[in-house]
Amino acid sequence: xxxxxxxxxxxxxxxxxEQSEERKIDLVGAWRKKDAPACAEKYPDLLAFSTGTYxxxxxxxxxxxxxxxxxxxxEDGRRLLLSVATDALVAYExxxxxxxxxxxxxxxxxxxxxxxxxxx
Amino acid sequence: xxxxxxxxxxxxxxxGATSAQSTALxxxxxxxxxxxxxxRVTITETAPDGSAASSPATQSDLGxxxxxxxAPALLPPRFKFCFPGLRSxxxxxxxxxxxxxxxxxxxxxxxxxPDGGPDNLIVSGDLYRKPLILPNPLPVPLPGPIAxxxxxxxxxxxxxxxxxxxxxxxxGSDQPGSAGSxxxxxxxxxxxxxxxxxxxPRIPIYSRSRYHSYLKVTSVQAxxxxxxxxxxxxxxxxxQYDYTPPAAGTYQGSFPxxxxxxxxxxxxxxPAWFPFSGPNFSGRWVEGxxxxxxxxxxxxxxxxxxxxxxIDTLVGAVAPQPVPxxxxxxxxxxxxxxxxxWDLTVVSDETNVPVPAGVDPDACWSPGDLxxxxxxxxxxxxxxxxxxxxxxxxxxxxxxxxxxxxxxxIDVPREGCASFSDDGYPTTDSANFGTxxxxxxxxxxxxxxxxxxxxxxxxFNQIHQEQETTADNSIMTTTPSVADVLGGPATGAPxxxxxxxxxxxxxxxxxxxxxMPDPVIRPGGWPFSSWFGATVPQATDRHxxxxxELDLTIAAPEASVVLGQPLELSWVLTNRSAGSFLAPTDxxxxxxxxxxxxxDADRKQRPFRAYVIICDRVKLAELPPGGTVSxxxxxxxxxxxxxxxxPGHYRISVAISWSAQGIPVGVEQDVEVxxxxxxxxxxxxxxxxxxxxxVGKWVALGGNAYHLTGATRRLTALSAQTGDAxxxxxxxxxxxxxxxxxxxxxxxxxxxxxxxxxxRRRQ
Numbered sequence: 001x002x003x004x005x006x007x008x009x010x011x012x013x014x015x016x017x018e019q020s021e022e023r024k025i026d027l028v029g030a031w032r033k034k035d036a037p038a039c040a041e042k043y044p045d046l047l048a049f050s051t052g053t054y055x056x057x058x059x060x061x062x063x064x065x066x067x068x069x070x071x072x073x074x075e076d077g078r079r080l081l082l083s084v085a086t087d088a089l090v091a092y093e094x095x096x097x098x099x100x101x102x103x104x105x106x107x108x109x110x111x112x113x114x115x116x117x118x119x120x
Numbered sequence: 121x122x123x124x125x126x127x128x129x130x131x132x133x134x135x136g137a138t139s140a141q142s143t144a145l146x147x148x149x150x151x152x153x154x155x156x157x158x159x160r161v162t163i164t165e166t167a168p169d170g171s172a173a174s175s176p177a178t179q180s181d182l183g184x185x186x187x188x189x190x191a192p193a194l195l196p197p198r199f200k201f202c203f204p205g206l207r208s209x210x211x212x213x214x215x216x217x218x219x220x221x222x223x224x225x226x227x228x229x230x231x232x233x234p235d236g237g238p239d240n241l242i243v244s245g246d247l248y249r250k251p252l253i254l255p256n257p258l259p260v261p262l263p264g265p266i267a268x269x270x271x272x273x274x275x276x277x278x279x280x281x282x283x284x285x286x287x288x289x290x291x292g293s294d295q296p297g298s299a300g301s302x303x304x305x306x307x308x309x310x311x312x313x314x315x316x317x318x319x320x321p322r323i324p325i326y327s328r329s330r331y332h333s334y335l336k337v338t339s340v341q342a343x344x345x346x347x348x349x350x351x352x353x354x355x356x357x358x359x360q361y362d363y364t365p366p367a368a369g370t371y372q373g374s375f376p377x378x379x380x381x382x383x384x385x386x387x388x389x390x391p392a393w394f395p396f397s398g399p400n401f402s403g404r405w406v407e408g409x410x411x412x413x414x415x416x417x418x419x420x421x422x423x424x425x426x427x428x429x430x431i432d433t434l435v436g437a438v439a440p441q442p443v444p445x446x447x448x449x450x451x452x453x454x455x456x457x458x459x460x461x462w463d464l465t466v467v468s469d470e471t472n473v474p475v476p477a478g479v480d481p482d483a484c485w486s487p488g489d490l491x492x493x494x495x496x497x498x499x500x501x502x503x504x505x506x507x508x509x510x511x512x513x514x515x516x517x518x519x520x521x522x523x524x525x526x527x528x529x530i531d532v533p534r535e536g537c538a539s540f541s542d543d544g545y546p547t548t549d550s551a552n553f554g555t556x557x558x559x560x561x562x563x564x565x566x567x568x569x570x571x572x573x574x575x576x577x578x579x580f581n582q583i584h585q586e587q588e589t590t591a592d593n594s595i596m597t598t599t600p601s602v603a604d605v606l607g608g609p610a611t612g613a614p615x616x617x618x619x620x621x622x623x624x625x626x627x628x629x630x631x632x633x634x635x636m637p638d639p640v641i642r643p644g645g646w647p648f649s650s651w652f653g654a655t656v657p658q659a660t661d662r663h664x665x666x667x668x669e670l671d672l673t674i675a676a677p678e679a680s681v682v683l684g685q686p687l688e689l690s691w692v693l694t695n696r697s698a699g700s701f702l703a704p705t706d707x708x709x710x711x712x713x714x715x716x717x718x719x720d721a722d723r724k725q726r727p728f729r730a731y732v733i734i735c736d737r738v739k740l741a742e743l744p745p746g747g748t749v750s751x752x753x754x755x756x757x758x759x760x761x762x763x764x765x766x767p768g769h770y771r772i773s774v775a776i777s778w779s780a781q782g783i784p785v786g787v788e789q790d791v792e793v794x795x796x797x798x799x800x801x802x803x804x805x806x807x808x809x810x811x812x813x814x815v816g817k818w819v820a821l822g823g824n825a826y827h828l829t830g831a832t833r834r835l836t837a838l839s840a841q842t843g844d845a846x847x848x849x850x851x852x853x854x855x856x857x858x859x860x861x862x863x864x865x866x867x868x869x870x871x872x873x874x875x876x877x878x879x880r881r882r883q
Contacts, residue, residue, distance in 0.1 A: 052548035053600045055586060064652035069586035069598045071522060071549050085584060086526045086648060087575065087598075089484055 025074045025096050031113035033059075034100060040111035042066040043103075047113055054082065155651045156361040156375050158244035158336040158635045160237035199345045202352030206340070207399050208232060209422045210323045213245055215405055217413035222250040223332055226324055227417060228424040230461065230634055234627045243337035243356070244635040248326040321395050321420040323463060327505040328644060329664075334361040334375060334637040338382075351388040354401070358383045363639070367717055367725075367773035368788045371533050372646045373639060383407050385415050392418065423463035424634045425641075427508035429453060429576060432470040432497045434481055434515040437541045438562040439468065440569045443623075456573050456595070456623045460630040473497055473513075481516050485538065487527035490515070494528070494536040504535070504644035510579045511536035512572065517543045523561060523571045523599055526578030526648065533647045537575035541568070545617075550600040552607030554617045567618040571599055580641050582629050583649055594626035647723065665787050669697045670743075672789040674774055680794040683767050684807035685852035686756035686819050687793060691774050693749045703743040707776045708751035716753070718763055719771040728772075729758045730820075740778060756852070757816025765811070767797040796848075806847030809834050823856040832858050 027049040036043070044056030044065040049072065056067040070083030080092040080103070093104040099115035208231035215223040227245035236242045339357035346352055359379035366373040387403035398419030405412045433439045442450040449455075457464035475481045476496075479489050490513055498511045517540035524539040544560040545553040545567065561568040573595050582596050591601035593615070606615040625633065632641070639645040674691045681687050691714075693707050704713035709730035716728040730753075743749065755763045755772065764770055770793050777786035798804040809815075814831035826832055839857040841847055850857075 052546070053550065053598075058587070064583070064649045065587065068584045069591070069601060070584075071520075071600065073520070073548070083522045083598075085587070086529065086578060087522050088487060088525050088527060089522045 025077055025094070027072070027074065027080075027096075027101065030116035031101060032116045034112045034114040036111045037109065039107065039109035040105075043105075043111060044068070046116075153632070153636065153640075153651045155637055155640055156334050156336055156359070156379075157631070157637075158242050160233065160235060160239075161241050161243060161337060161340055162237055162239050163241060164339065164341045198348055200348050200352075201345045202343050206231075206342070206354050207419055209398075209419055210424050211417040211419050212321065212324050212396075213247070214416045215247060215413060216415075217405070218411070219413075221252060223247040224250050224324070224326065225332075225335075227335065227337075228461075228634060230424060232461075233631070233634070235631055241340065242631070242635055243340065245335035245337070245358075246638040247332045247335060247360075248330040249332050251330075321397075321418070323421050323423060323426040325426070325506055325508065328639065328642070329365070329505070331363050331365065331373075331639055333363055333380070335359070336361065336379070353386050353388045353403070355384060355386045358385055361637075363637075367719070367771070367775070367790055369771060369790045369792075370719060370723075370773070371644070372650050372723065375637065381407055383412070387415065387417060390416070396420065421463060422461075423458070424461040425508070426463035426465070427457075427510065427580070427643075428465040428467060429510045429512055430467045430469050430499055430502075431512045431514065432473050432493075433468075434493075434513070435472040435474060436481060437514045437516045439471075439514045439541070440539065440561075440572045441565055443565045443569055451569070451623050453569075453573060453576065456569075459624045460633050462633065467499075469499065470497055482518050482542065484517055484521035485515055485525070485527075485540075487525065487530060490525070490527045490538045491530045491536070498536070504532070504642070508642045509535075510576055510643055512576060513538040514541055514572075515539075516541055519544050519546050519558075519560070524575040526575050528579070529648055532644050534579045534581060534643045534645070537579050539568070539572040539575055545599070545603075550603040550607075550617075552603040552617055554603075554607065554619075556618045564618050566621050566623070567599070570595065570602070570618075570621050570623055573623070574599070577625065577629070577633075578648070579643055580633060581636075581646060581648060581651065582625070582632060583652065585626060585629070589626065589628050592626055593620070593622045594624060594629070595622075596625060596629050650723070665785065667696070670694070670701060670703065670787050671696050672774065672776060672787040674772075674789050674791045676791055676793060679792070680796055681764070681852060682796045682803060682807075682848040683764070683798050684803075684810045685795075685849035686754045686856075687763070687772075687852065688752065689755050689772065689774075689791070690750065690752035691789070693743075693776055693787065695743045695745055695747045698745055700742045700744050700747075702740045703749065704776065704778055705739050705741050705749065706751070707749045709753050711751075713776055713778055714751060715775050715777065716755070717773045717775070718755075719773070721768040721770070726761075727758075728755065728763055754819055754822075754852070754856075756819040757813070758820065762811060762816060764793075764795045767795045769794055800847075802841065802845055802847045803849065806838060806841065806849050809838055810849065810853075819853075819856060823858075826858065826862065836860065 028051060029049060031047040031049070033040070033043065033045050033047075041062070042065060044067050045059030045062060046057035047067065048055045048057070052071055052073070053069070054067070054072050055069050056065050058065050064085070066084050067082065068085045070087065071089075072080060072082040074080055074094070078094055080094045081089055082092065083089050090106065092106070095102040101113045101115070102110065103112065104110050206229055208229055211227040211229065213225045213227045215225075217223075225245055225247040228243065230236065230242045230244075231240055233240050233242040336359040337356050338359055339355075341355040341357075343352060360381050360383060361375045362380040364374045384406045385403050386406075387401035390400050390402040392398065392400035396418040399417075400419065401415075401417040403415050405415050431439050440453075442452040445451045445455070453466050454464050473493070476489060476493060479485070493513055493515075494511045497513075499509075502509050502511075513536060515538060519542070521540050521543045523543045524537065526534070526537040528534055528536045539561070541562040542560050545556040545558065545564065547553065547557050556564040556567055561571060577595055585592055585594060585597045586601060588596075591597045591605050593602055593605050597605070602621060603617040606617045606620055636651065640651045671694045672691060673694070674689060676687060676689050691707065693703065695701055695703070704711065707714045709716055709728075717725050718728050719725045757763065763772075771790050772793060773788060773790040775786055775788040798807050812830070812834055814828045815834050818825050818828050818831035818835065835853065835856070835858050838847070838850060838853065841850070
C-alpha cells in the first residue's frame with residue numbers, strides 16, 4: 001500500500017522556500033488565520049504565542065481545535081514543535097515572511113497566520 | 121507535607137463521599153457537547169392527593185431523620201410519611217418490555233452534583249440490549265455450557281451473566297468461552313475460586329456492541345406522604361436517546377438531537393435480591409399512557425462508574441506515587457477519581473520494562489512507539505467490554521517533551537496514555553513553577569501525580585479546559601496554565617505551584633465523567649474529542665447477526681486504487697447456520713436492502729447511494745443453510761458526489777438491513793482502501809478527465825449511456841491513452857469505455873442497450 005506523500009500538486013503553492021537557519025524566529029504575539037483550506041479547519045482562528053506556551057481560540061463557527069493550549073518551541077528556524085490537544089508534541093514546517101507565518105502540517109496541509117499585533 | 125488549601129481527601133468508601141469535591145465552576149462551558157447529557161433536576165414533592173406539596177425540597181429536607189422528626193405532629197393516622205430512598209450512586213437497571221427483547225444497564229443518581237441545582241441532583245443512565253434467548257430447535261451437542269440456575273434477573277458486572285444454558289442459543293457474538301469470557305467449565309475447574317459474578321455487587325459493565333440508548337432523567341417526583349398501606353413511590357420522567365451504532369471497524373455511533381421517546385417510570389420499593397443489599401425498586405415503564413414493561417433498579421455502589429488503570433514502568437523511569445493530602449492521609453489516582461464518584465482500581469504492574477529496540481528512552485517518544493509498547497506489555501487478558509481499562513506507560517523522556525501524552529488515537533481509541541518521569545517544569549514553559557522550576561517530574565510528586573492524572577483523564581475523552589471553559593487549577597488544564605493560574609498576576613486562585621495544585625477535576629469535567637453516555641467516555645469508545653459538536657443524525661436500532669449465523673464478506677480486487685479509478689467491490693451474504701433464515705433476495709445497493717457508507721481519513725462519513733433503484737422484484741425469502749446472495753458495485757460516483765474525491769485512506773462499510781417481525785435486523789462489514797496519489801502527469805491528467813459528474817453518471821449507469829455526450833468525449837479521450845502512456849486508473853473502467861463503432865455524430869448511438877448496473881446473484 002502506498003504511503004502518503006506531501007502532494008504539491010494539490011496546492012497552488014510550491015515547496016516551502018529555504019530559510020536561513022541563523023535567522024531567529026520570534027512568534028510571541030497574537031496571530032489570526034489567513035489562508036486556510038478545509039484541511040486546516042482544526043487549527044484555531046486566533047493564536048497567541050507567549051514565551052514557551054501558546055493558546056488557541058476557536059472562531060465562531062469552528063468545532064474542536066487541535067491547537068488548544070500547550071507548549072511550543074522553534075527548532076532550526078523552520079520547525080515548530082507544538083503540543084496539541086492530546087499533549088502530543090507535533091512537528092510542523094514553518095516559514096515566517098514578514099507578518100505572515102506559513103505552516104505545513106504532517107499531512108501536508110498548508111495554511112498561514114497573519115500577525116495581529118506586534119510582540120510585546 | 122503540602123500546605124494544601126483545597127478540600128481534603130475523602131474516604132471513598134464513605135456513603136456520599138462522591139460529593140461536590142471538584143473545582144467550582146467559575147466559567148460555564150463554551151460549547152454544548154454534541155451528545156445528550158443529563159442536566160440538573162429538582163425533586164418535586166407531591167402531597168397525598170397528588171398535588172405539588174411545596175417548593176422543591178433540598179437534599180436535607182428529604183432526609184429520613186428530618187421527616188421522622190415532624191411526622192407524628194403533621195399527619196393524621198391514616199397517612200404515613202415517605203422517606204425517599206433514592207440513594208446516591210449507581211443502580212443496576214433492567215427494563216423488560218412486553219416483547220422479546222430486554223435491556224440492562226445502569227442509572228446514576230448523582231445527588232451531590234455541584235451544578236445540580238438546588239437539589240444538587242442529576243440523574244442519567246445507559247441501556248444495553250440483553251442477549252436474546254431463543255429456544256433452540258436442534259439439540260446442542262456436548263461439550264457446551266451446562267444449565268445452571270440463574271440466581272439473579274441481572275447479576276451485575278464485571279462479567280455479563282451466563283445467559284446461555286442448555287437448550288438455548290444466544291443471538292449475538294458474546295459467546296461464553298470466547299476470548300475474555302471464561303466458560304462455565306473453566307470457572308468450575310479453576311484451582312482458585314472464580315465465580316461467574318462477585319458476591320458483592322459491582323457497577324455493571326456491558327459489551328460495547330450491545331449499547332442501546334442513553335437515559336436523561338428530566339424530572340423526579342416523590343410524595344411527601346401516602347395513605348397507610350400504600351407504597352411510597354418515586355416517579356422519574358426519562359428521555360431516551362436511541363443510539364445508532366458505529367459501522368463495523370469504526371467507533372463513533374450517533375445519538376439523535378432530540379429524545380427518541382419519553383417515558384414515565386413510577387418505582388416502588390421492592391425486596392432486594394441477593395447479592396443486592398441496598399435500595400431496590402420495581403415499577404412500570406409507561407409511554408404516552410401505555411404500559412410498556414417492567415423496570416427494576418438495584419443499588420450497587422456509592423460510585424457512579426468504575427474503571428481500572430494498569431501502570432507499566434520502563435527501566436530507568438519512576439511511576440507517580442501517592443502524595444500527602446494535608447490531613448494525614450494520601451492522595452493517589454484512586455482518591456482523585458473518587459472525588460468525582462469513580463471507583464478506580466490501580467494495578468501497578470510491570471517495572472523495569474525493557475527499552476524497545478531502536479528507541480531512545482531519554483528522548484521524546486513517538487505515539488507509535490508508545491502504542492507498540494502498550495500492546496506488548498499490557499495485560500493480555502484486557503477486555504474493554506468487561507473492564508474500562510486504561511494503560512499508563514511511564515517512560516523517562518526528557519525536559520521539553522510535554523510531561524505526558526494521550527497518544528492513543530491509533531486503531532482502537534483511547535486505550536492508553538503515557539507519563540514522562542524525567543520531563544519536568546522548565547521555566548520556558550512558565551515563570552510560576554516555584555520550587556518545581558527546572559526540576560524533573562520524578563522529583564515533584566504532587567505535580568507528577570497531577571500530570572499523570574491529566575493524561576489518564578484524556579483517555580476518558582476529556583479535553584483541555586482552556587478550550588472548553590477556561591484555564592483553572594484543575595486536572596484538565598495544562599500544567600503551565602495551572603502554574604500561571606496559581607502564580608499569575610490576575611488569577612482568581614493565587615497560590616504556590618506545586619503545593620496548591622488542586623488534585624481534582626472541575627465541575628464541567630466532573631459532569632462529563634459522571635453523566636456523558638458510556639460510549640463517549642469508555643476506552644475503546646468514541647474517538648478523542650469527537651463528542652465536541654458531533655453531528656446527530658436520526659437514530660435507528662438494528663440487531664446484528666453473528667458471523668456464525670449470517671456472514672457478510674466483502675472483496676475488493678486490490679487494496680488500493682489510483683485517484684479517479686472506480687473500485688469494483690463485491691460482497692456475499694452467506695447463511696452459515698444450520699437453519700434457514702428469511703433474508704433479502706437481492707443485496708445490491710439498487711435493491712435498497714444494501715447500503716454503503718464511506719468514511720474518509722478525517723472520519724467524516726458519507727452515505728453512498730445507488731443512482732438507479734431496482735427493487736420491484738426484491739423480497740424476503742428463505743435462505744437455506746449454506747445459501748448465498750451476492751452483489752457488486754463499481755464504487756465511483758453517487759448523487760452525493762465522488763466516493764473518493766481525494767487521495768488517502770477510506771473505509772467502506774456495507775450493511776444489509778431488513779425487518780424481521782417488525783424488528784430491524786441486519787449484517788455489516790467493511791473494507792479499507794487506499795487511494796493513491798497520481799505520480800505522473802498522465803495519471804494526473806486522467807484524474808482530471810474522469811472526476812467529472814457526467815463521467816460519474818456514466819459509471820453509475822454501468823456504461824452505454826451515450827446520451828451523456830460529455831462523458832463519452834472524456835472517456836473516448838481516456839481510452840486513446842494506451843500503451844506505456846496509459847494511465848493507471850483505466851483499469852477501473854474495464855468494460856465501461858465507449859465503443860467508437862456505436863457512437864453517433866453528437867456523441868452517442870441509439871440506446872439499443874439500456875444502461876443499468878450489474879445485478880446480483882442468488883445461489
